[in-house]
Amino acid sequence: xxxxxxxxxxxxxxxxxxxxxxxxxxxxxxxxxxxxxxxxxxxxxxxxxxxxxxxxxxxxxxxxxxxxxxxxxxxxxxxxxxxxxxxxxxxxxxxxxxxxxxxxxxxxxxxxxxxxxxxxxxxxxxxxxxxxxxx
Amino acid sequence: xxxxxxxxxxxxxxxxxxxxxxxxxxxxxxxxxxxxxxxxxxxxxxxxxxxxxxxxxxxxxxxxxxxxxxxxxxxxxxxxxxxxxxxxxxxxxxxxxxxxxxxxxxxxxxxxxxxxxxxxxxxxxxxxxxxxxxx
Amino acid sequence: xxxxxxxxxxxxxxxxxxxxxxxxxxxxxxxxxxxxxxxxxxxxxxxxxxxxxxxxxxxxxxxxxxxxxxxxxxxxxxxxxxxxxxxxxxxxxxxxxxxxxxxxxxxxxxxxxxxxxxxxxxxxxxxxxxxxxxx
Numbered sequence: 095x096x097x098x099x100x101x102x103x104x105x106x107x108x109x110x111x112x113x114x115x116x117x118x119x120x121x122x123x124x125x126x127x128x129x130x131x132x133x134x135x136x137x138x139x140x141x142x143x144x145x146x147x148x149x150x151x152x153x154x155x156x157x158x159x160x161x162x163x164x165x166x167x168x169x170x171x172x173x174x175x176x177x178x179x180x181x182x183x184x185x186x187x188x189x190x191x192x193x194x195x196x197x198x199x200x201x202x203x204x205x206x207x208x209x210x211x212x213x214x215x216x217x218x219x220x221x222x223x224x225x226x227x228x229x
Numbered sequence: 230x231x232x233x234x235x236x237x238x239x240x241x242x243x244x245x246x247x248x249x250x251x252x253x254x255x256x257x258x259x260x261x262x263x264x265x266x267x268x269x270x271x272x273x274x275x276x277x278x279x280x281x282x283x284x285x286x287x288x289x290x291x292x293x294x295x296x297x298x299x300x301x302x303x304x305x306x307x308x309x310x311x312x313x314x315x316x317x318x319x320x321x322x323x324x325x326x327x328x329x330x331x332x333x334x335x336x337x338x339x340x341x342x343x344x345x346x347x348x349x350x351x352x353x354x355x356x357x358x359x360x361x362x363x364x
Numbered sequence: 365x366x367x368x369x370x371x372x373x374x375x376x377x378x379x380x381x382x383x384x385x386x387x388x389x390x391x392x393x394x395x396x397x398x399x400x401x402x403x404x405x406x407x408x409x410x411x412x413x414x415x416x417x418x419x420x421x422x423x424x425x426x427x428x429x430x431x432x433x434x435x436x437x438x439x440x441x442x443x444x445x446x447x448x449x450x451x452x453x454x455x456x457x458x459x460x461x462x463x464x465x466x467x468x469x470x471x472x473x474x475x476x477x478x479x480x481x482x483x484x485x486x487x488x489x490x491x492x493x494x495x496x497x498x499x
Contacts, residue, residue: 097400097499099465099472130232132269132360134402134463138474140418145321148275153308154317161307161318165300165435172431173423182424183431186415191463193269193326195234195360202234202358204273223472225402225465227499229232229362265367267404267495280456283410288443289452296442296453300435328404328461330369330495337369337493339408364367364497 097227098126106216110163112145112155113211119194119224120201126226129199134225135192141181141215143188144222149208162187181214188212196226232362233261241351245298247280247290248346254329254359255336261361264334269360270327276316276350278323279357284343297322316349323347331361368396372492376483380433382415382425383481389464389494390471396496399469404495405462411451411485413458414492419478432457451484458482466496 100122104113123133137144148154162184172179192209195202203209211222235257239248258268272279283289297319307314327344330337338344346357370392374383393403407414418424432454442449462479465472473479481492 097402099467132232132362134465136463136465136472138472138477140416140424140474140476146275146325147317147321151309151311153310154275154314157307157309157314158318158321161301161305161314164305166431170431170434172427174421174427175423176421179424179427179431182417183428186417186428187322187457189324189459190416193271193328193463195269195271195358197234202271202273204275204356206275207273221474223465227402267367267497281410281460282452282456286444286446288445289410289449292442292444292449293453293456296436296440296449299440322457324459328406328463330404330406330493332369337406337408339410339491341410342408 097225100224102222102224104211104220104222106213106218106220109216110159111213111216114208115211116209119209122224123196123226128226128228131196131226131228133194133196136223137190138221141178141185142220143185143190143212144192145188145210145212146192146207147210148206150206178215184214232360235359237357237359239346239355239357241348241353241355244351245294246348246351249343250346251344254344257359258331258361263361263363266331266361266363268329268331271358272325273356276313276320277355278320278325278347279327280323280345280347281342282345283341285341313350319349367495367497370494372494374481374490374492376486376488376490379486380429381483381486384419384478385481386479389479392494393466393496398496398498401466401496401498403464403466406493407460408491410455411448412490413455413460413482414462415458415480415482416462416477417480418476420476448485454484
């Protein structure tokens with residue numbers, strides 16, 4: 095089996111932000127030359143995440159971030175003194191890796207699905223690993 | 230390496246519902262003829278999810294859905310006008326893919342573990358991709 | 365392709381606890397002799413989970429557990445009579461499996477990332493499956 099790992103650098107601009115990286119992942123899969131397989135995406139941070147959600151109406155992403163701030167308040171008598179405990183908790187709730195199938199060289203995503211990098215403690219420059227596995 | 234992707238169609242009957250699809254996944258693995266490997270399950274929707282949880286007492290599933298409605302209220306001044314923002318948020322919290330090991334042709338699940346399709350914005354007909362990977 | 369599955373037994377000591385198992389996973393990967401591939405980690409329980417989060421300041425783990433107890437209260441008129449519905453819900457929120465890349469025989473983790481077994485209904489003896497897949 096062949097697999098290749100690619101680095102993706104992501105620059106975020108807000109404290110909380112969902113960044114659509116579907117195009118970047120598609121380009122990497124295309125660049126790999128692998129037509130049938132799986133793409134595994136992993137972010138190397140503990141105050142960020144990865145998710146798949148609606149790619150059409152940007153208000154969905156706003157609602158996700160707004161509601162997450164209600165579920166995990168920014169300040170809540172946390173012990174960790176860096177002020178980013180909420181970001182750590184959101185990271186574990188959303189998860190930091192994704193699995194997407196590749197068929198005929200294309201990502202097998204639903205019509206409304208986009209791949210998002212989730213910044214919970216930005217703005218920062220972030221690193222995402224994209225592994226393309228041939229099957 | 231060999232892998233095969235199978236389509237699974239799921240019909241849900243309520244707005245929120247957890248549907249046990251363990252039997253369907255087992256049948257697909259059996260049909261694939263693959264004895265050692267991994268099964269990757271992925272749903273192509275943004276208002277649904279997949280999870281593994283208790284397969285015995287049905288009150289666990291009721292508690293999960295009831296508590297999720299408290300964590301992510303159906304109405305909460307969301308901007309998205311389709312009325313299903315809560316479903317989008319639940320989808321990202323639970324995730325839309327699962328990984329289960331196959332050993333001697335059987336799913337390596339714990340005694341109490343069942344695989345559930347999670348409907349958060351039904352009733353609808355939904356699509357799940359099941360990929361069986363030989364190792 | 366080669367893959368090997370290893371059993372990892374984990375003893376927890378509190379009702380809720382995050383146990384750093386990075387060293388155990390590293391040892392298994394080393395023992396497997398596989399230099400390039402992926403490690404898939406899966407726990408066979410419905411009241412536990414797996415997550416990757418901060419490995420340095422132990423107050424992060426305390427904040428995660430404290431805040432999770434606020435998001436999913438231990439008692440909330442649940443129907444399941446075993447008293448551990450909150451643990452089942454946390455399990456679905458965090459998830460029960462992880463994927464980590466292996467490069468040159470080492471786990472590709474970020475500087476601050478540790479792999480945690482999440483006990484939500486302890487103390488108990490728990491079982492984790494660690495599958496190392498060569499690519």
